[in-house]
Amino acid sequence: MTNSPMVSAVEIHKSFGSNEVLKGINLEVNKGEVLCLIGPSGSGKSTFLRCINHLEKIDSGRLSVDGAIIGYREHNGKLYELKPSEAAKQRSGIGMVFQRFNLFPHMTALDNVTSGMIRVQSIDKDTATKEGMALLDRVGLSEKANHYPAHLSGGQQQRVAIARALAMKPKLMLFDEPTSALDPELVGEVLDVMKGLAQSGMTMLVVTHEMGFAKEVADSVIFMDNGVVVESGKPSDVLNNPQHERTKSFLSKVI
Amino acid sequence: MLLSPSRLMAQPAKTSIKAVPLRHPFRWAAALYFVVLAAAFLLDAFHRSAYDWKSFRKYIFEARVFKAAGVTLSLTIISMFLAILLGIVLAVMRRSPNPVFRNVSWVFIWIFRGTPVYVQLVFWGLLSTIYHSFFIGIPDIHFGHFYLGVHFPISQTASLYWLAIIGLSLNEAAYMAEIVRAGLLSVDTGQEEAAESLGMSWWTTMRFIVIPQAMRIIIPPTGNEIISMLKTTSLVTAVPLVTDLYARTRNISDEIYNPIPLLMVACTWYLFFTTILMFVQYFVEKRFARGHSPLSGVQS
Numbered sequence: 424m425t426n427s428p429m430v431s432a433v434e435i436h437k438s439f440g441s442n443e444v445l446k447g448i449n450l451e452v453n454k455g456e457v458l459c460l461i462g463p464s465g466s467g468k469s470t471f472l473r474c475i476n477h478l479e480k481i482d483s484g485r486l487s488v489d490g491a492i493i494g495y496r497e498h499n500g501k502l503y504e505l506k507p508s509e510a511a512k513q514r515s516g517i518g519m520v521f522q523r524f525n526l527f528p529h530m531t532a533l534d535n536v537t538s539g540m541i542r543v544q545s546i547d548k549d550t551a552t553k554e555g556m557a558l559l560d561r562v563g564l565s566e567k568a569n570h571y572p573a574h575l576s577g578g579q580q581q582r583v584a585i586a587r588a589l590a591m592k593p594k595l596m597l598f599d600e601p602t603s604a605l606d607p608e609l610v611g612e613v614l615d616v617m618k619g620l621a622q623s624g625m626t627m628l629v630v631t632h633e634m635g636f637a638k639e640v641a642d643s644v645i646f647m648d649n650g651v652v653v654e655s656g657k658p659s660d661v662l663n664n665p666q667h668e669r670t671k672s673f674l675s676k677v678i
Numbered sequence: 679m680l681l682s683p684s685r686l687m688a689q690p691a692k693t694s695i696k697a698v699p700l701r702h703p704f705r706w707a708a709a710l711y712f713v714v715l716a717a718a719f720l721l722d723a724f725h726r727s728a729y730d731w732k733s734f735r736k737y738i739f740e741a742r743v744f745k746a747a748g749v750t751l752s753l754t755i756i757s758m759f760l761a762i763l764l765g766i767v768l769a770v771m772r773r774s775p776n777p778v779f780r781n782v783s784w785v786f787i788w789i790f791r792g793t794p795v796y797v798q799l800v801f802w803g804l805l806s807t808i809y810h811s812f813f814i815g816i817p818d819i820h821f822g823h824f825y826l827g828v829h830f831p832i833s834q835t836a837s838l839y840w841l842a843i844i845g846l847s848l849n850e851a852a853y854m855a856e857i858v859r860a861g862l863l864s865v866d867t868g869q870e871e872a873a874e875s876l877g878m879s880w881w882t883t884m885r886f887i888v889i890p891q892a893m894r895i896i897i898p899p900t901g902n903e904i905i906s907m908l909k910t911t912s913l914v915t916a917v918p919l920v921t922d923l924y925a926r927t928r929n930i931s932d933e934i935y936n937p938i939p940l941l942m943v944a945c946t947w948y949l950f951f952t953t954i955l956m957f958v959q960y961f962v963e964k965r966f967a968r969g970h971s972p973l974s975g976v977q978s
Contacts, residue, residue: 476875507880515877525872529890539876542886584872591876 427490429454429595429626430475435484437470444470446650447484452595457627459637459658462647463673468630469522471647472597475628476519477510488517489594515543518588522600524580526572532559532583533568539591551590558586562616578609582616589620596620598629634677638662646670733939737930738946746926747947753842753911753922754951758904760847765854770884772859783855790852795845799916802845803838839921842914850907857899861892893966901959905952923947 430452437445444467452458460468473479477494486493495502533555540551559565562582602610614636621640638658645655654670665671771783815827865888873883912924931940
């Protein structure tokens with residue numbers, strides 16, 4: 424299945440009560456591709472990302488990652504809901520980085536990174552520590568290994584969060600507005616880490632308002648509004664030469 | 679702005695502020711008033727015959743009192759230990775995705791928090807009157823004399839000490855469950871999402887992510903509950919258990935026809951224990967504040 428897409432979404436619908444947030448999303452992300460999701464707040468891009476990691480359950484449609492349907496198991500054309508342990512296993516292959524970092528405040532940076540290796544993959548502490556240090560080094564924070572999150576800057580916290588997600592050796596990384604909660608001067612260091620990750624061939628889905636990053640790093644860009652994909656294509660096309668009125672007016676406000 | 683060297687030179691040297699500090703005459707007056715009041719009370723008490731200080735000195739470290747203080751302390755520690763464990767179980771059950779667990783926990787809390795602990799202790803004392811034995815297994819199925827299970831007779835002399843512990847801990851567990859629940863609710867949902875996205879199971883998330891963070895919220899009221907439990911043990915006379923500090927001192931006071939010095943003895947011991955507990959609480963709170971206080975920024 425090497426040629427199958429990493430993420431495949433067909434007619435995804437999702438409502439919160441009577442509020443339909445996703446109104447039929449169709450998209451594919453190929454292996455090694457970097458896809459940026461842009462659009463106004465409330466357009467459903469974060470919800471879609473959370474659906475991929477099964478933090479939200481979709482109402483209808485078909486969502487699969489690396490050929491496996493998210494949240495279900497297919498057998499003889501019938502879907503069976505996954506057991507919590509199976510769902511957890513599925514999730515561990517998908518890394519997620521949150522807008523508000525969500526680091527574990529009672530653990531040091533290193534313990535944050537090794538927590539998944541030790542508690543989920545049952546890797547012994549010495550090996551996990553060694554790998555954790557290597558990951559912290561990769562995001563440029565090895566000297567902060569023993570610091571608690573409260574004593575790191577927002578940019579440093581987000582870099583630790585990226586290292587924590589990478590520790591699970593994910594095949595797909597999801598970024599939910601990773602720089603929106605950061606002071607402007609700290610955005611660059613996080614984007615640099617993400618850039619390096621993209622260059623290493625990681626498949627990435629990034630919800631972002633950083634148009635510069637989208638232009639430079641993304642293979643394709645999707646503009647979402649009001650629960651639908653309005654426009655998609657190469658960043659140079661979507662960002663420099665948008666076809667739809669809605670995309671044009673959005674871009675004129677953010678750039 | 680760039681400062682030229684000459685302007686840097688011109689900057690005045692740093693001097694500390696010299697000023698007359700604000701005076702607080704009322705604080706001094708209030709302190710004096712209460713010191714005089716306390717001194718007057720103590721001087722008076724020292725000579726007042728009803729306190730019977732001679733008896734106080736005689737009984738404060740008397741073997742029976744000493745032993746009773748031990749009983750009170752062990753009742754407190756064992757009951758509280760069981761109550762905390764059961765409280766955590768009940769609180770986690772309240773949050774379980776399983777609706778059966780949620781409802782069982784709710785009913786337990788409803789009953790044990792909704793009735794007075796004194797009445798519950800009387801009930802536990804009457805356990806052997808209500809139930810003659812208790813049985814683990816499948817009732818009503820037997821092959822001749824072979825039952826699918828085991829019978830435990832509840833003797834008339836069932837240990838009053840352990841009945842008191844059961845009564846105290848089940849009642850306290852209902853309160854602890856609510857304290858733990860408040861602690862669990864205080865943890866940001868983003869923490870669970872982050873743990874889940876790493877692939878942690880619900881229980882691993884609870885055990886390693888949510889509960890440790892909830893502890894910071896749970897510990898101060900729990901310290902309060904332990905101190906409260908220490909004093910609630912004086913109600914075990916309802917079971918009736920009469921070996922604890924309060925029952926024993928009352929018992930002794932019948933010998934000397936004066937309850938007052940023995941009440942002072944009991945109060946002194948209760949205060950001694952609560953003082954120790956307050957110290958312990960201070961250090962435990964510091965331990966669980968990791969990552970939250972400026973002093974704990976770097977792991978040593």
